[in-house]
Amino acid sequence: MQALSPYPIGKKSLLKEIYEYERSETLRGFLKTEFEARVARAQFLMGQNNVDALFLTTEPEIRYFTGYLTRFWESPSRPWFLILPQSGKPIAVIPSIGTVLMAKTWISDIRTWSSPDLEDDGLTLLAETFKEVIGPKASIGVPSGHETHLRMPLSDFDRLKSLVPEMNFGHDNGIIKSLRLIKSEVEIKKISTACEIAGRAFERVGEIAKEGVRMDSIFRAFQGLCLEEGADWVPYLAGGRGALGYGDVISPASIDPLESGDVLMLDTGLVYDGYFCDFDRNFRVGSCDPKAEYCYQKLLEAVEAGKQVARPGYTARDVFEAMDKIVTGGTGIGDAGRLGHGLGMQLTEWPSLIKGDLTELKEGMVLTLEPGIEIAGGGLLVHEDNFVVRPGEPEQISPSAPSSLWEI
């Protein structure tokens, strides 16, 4: 299957990567140097911000520095911790159920306890590790800003602080965000592969969706197509249908059948090697209302306008404004609240394409441009594609969208 050989033949710069990938599946396609570089960049910023250690608790934060990839995060029962001191490698403080898998990564200092432990779910071990590694009076950075959360019980966090009373748990000063905003070429390759897989699945929608088929059947079958085309798993699928668009873009499948004249939208975030794509396609079931086609054209136009400013030196706001001008006439925004966002280890990441996000775009950011438009007298139409910010025009990594609504 094509999907099992993600690296295009003939790209010489990737040959070493391919070799490593085949030789060591445990690094999931990353060289150890990738993690070392991430750690070095983080530690440089920690020095600048007087942060003695980062304290990380969520899946993407821990995977970013370790390569630790598992679907076991679906279980909320156990907390997982990673300590990144200002020098040296990260230290994993994790439930013993993760020992074997963590030992396959490049992490060597792995401290475990038998979790769940209702009396002490890793807290004493964590406190001892902090004391040993960074000394009694230290400043610990916890990701605390937009799009973050602390994945441990609040009462355990309070107890941890009481176990190391002289340490200061504060903000990470956006260090994690600033690192993850820029993707490496290997990360981009993974996201691109996810996009290609979804693109092949979208090509096959005609096999599974036609007049009379229920939306829940279409959703199930489309996820099957994503898997057949090479997705590791399909964490996200939303969609909608209607002659004049759909009511929203986050609903699960209804039991309504597809009708002739409908626009069908499917929006998927599938995962390949731990990285997401996130884009949608709109299909028409037979002929559709001219208003729907008109709005689809507006969306394509908005993406083109967004692309003109999705370049280094512009801001997230600039991209929003370029698109918003076309979809609302520049008067405001719809219910979605934004017209695109970052993409990578998570379905959505910083930045947000909104008026209030002044993040400066840089090469290596991966963005979705996702304009939505209201159809007069009807619902919504949303179109989404994925891009890498490059010098000059952004590189589109989702396949080219059809120039008119896709007939099935």
Add this chain to the structure above:
Amino acid sequence: MQALSPYPIGKKSLLKEIYEYERSETLRGFLKTEFEARVARAQFLMGQNNVDALFLTTEPEIRYFTGYLTRFWESPSRPWFLILPQSGKPIAVIPSIGTVLMAKTWISDIRTWSSPDLEDDGLTLLAETFKEVIGPKASIGVPSGHETHLRMPLSDFDRLKSLVPEMNFGHDNGIIKSLRLIKSEVEIKKISTACEIAGRAFERVGEIAKEGVRMDSIFRAFQGLCLEEGADWVPYLAGGRGALGYGDVISPASIDPLESGDVLMLDTGLVYDGYFCDFDRNFRVGSCDPKAEYCYQKLLEAVEAGKQVARPGYTARDVFEAMDKIVTGGTGIGDAGRLGHGLGMQLTEWPSLIKGDLTELKEGMVLTLEPGIEIAGGGLLVHEDNFVVRPGEPEQISPSAPSSLWEI
């Protein structure tokens, strides 16, 4: 398809439910009275514990009281809030992108803002709602115990507290846990349906797994079978292979091919209507090592022993000890840290089958019994089935496990 008609014909008590289910997909199979009863139970406990309002931020907490079901939680960008006052209905304070879907639930007081907002992501709206609904000096319960977390940025939580300085944000005193521990019959029916779907997928493993097929292909194809059999989506799949068991039970798929003599384990948590199953099956590829078969028998024996005490009046510890006696001789536990757990809206829920969990079992709890055993000179073997605590023997809701390793 059978999976689309989850309610067995002939059970008269369910006829009204079926009618409502067909009539109103938006309640996802629950009558409004189910949510009203949940709210009433919560409010009774709030009164007993002097909690003026519950403050909820995570997917299962919000869905439990509202029925709000979407896969959009996959996106970490936006916070979502639910306030449950000591009297009256819950109030949703949510991003405007969720307005349409939340309005389909039984919730009527829905307050929205355009999110993401980097300056004020719902905090002012939230503070105003608290002041209006529960007065200036109130005691607010936040789930803070084991298996919980706060799904909002830490710095936003601090800012929220500063906006309502006279309010006290404390522990929810385990109110949410005590409610969710006991499932209603309609919830049990959803979990059972998820189990039936997985059971049918396991029956078909021989179609997709044989000597020479790579594990990642098997994982992809097995998820496809789950979808074909009626899963809405497949949030969790883990597994392993080896002549003498596997190294761990949480790893993603390797690229190794299945070999003759292997034991193949697949462990899935698929979702039907927002509820999980969580069980595994072990298959043998041709003939297997007698040690593997011996250990499989031990696991079945452990489950039988667990069933004898998985009854009202016993504790989670009792079930652990009954199984542990057989898999380790009662000397301790393996790396998994526990031998089963609760199950429902999440892949794993309270209680934990460990020595330290003294939760008293009650009718309506749904448990997985999940003993693991080390194979002498090899890896692990784990078996898992799902049960409802009933008067007398627990009701098994995963299909009967084969009495010897399942040949494919």
